[in-house]
Amino acid sequence: YVHDESETLSDIDDEEVDLYIHDEEGKHIKKILWETTYREYLEEQAAKEAAAAASKKAFEAKFENCSEDILAARELAASSTEAVAKSKK
Numbered sequence: 001y002v003h004d005e006s007e008t009l010s011d012i013d014d015e016e017v018d019l020y021i022h023d024e025e026g027k028h029i030k031k032i033l034w035e036t037t038y039r040e041y042l043e044e045q046a047a048k049e050a051a052a053a054a055s056k057k058a059f060e061a062k063f064e065n066c067s068e069d070i071l072a073a074r075e076l077a078a079s080s081t082e083a084v085a086k087s088k089k
Contacts, residue, residue, distance in 0.1 A: 022030060
């Protein structure tokens with residue numbers, strides 16, 4: 001491993017660092033600017049989340065009055081999915 005001096009940021013002086021660090025007001029202004037600039041993206045993401053929630057609710061409603069075998073199969077599938085997700089971490 002070769003140590004690269006540029007990765008340590010030692011060549012950046014304190015005045016330059018201060019330009020990148022924001023106080024609470026600066027953070028708030030930056031947040032407003034970002035949200036204004038990317039409003040369409042945020043709206044699309046919110047719509048996707050709402051659609052996914054509605055789809056999940058509709059899917060779950062299909063199984064409200066199903067047999068115990070179907071419920072057991074759903075639980076097995078859910079636990080299998082969870083186990084696979086944990087094993088990938």
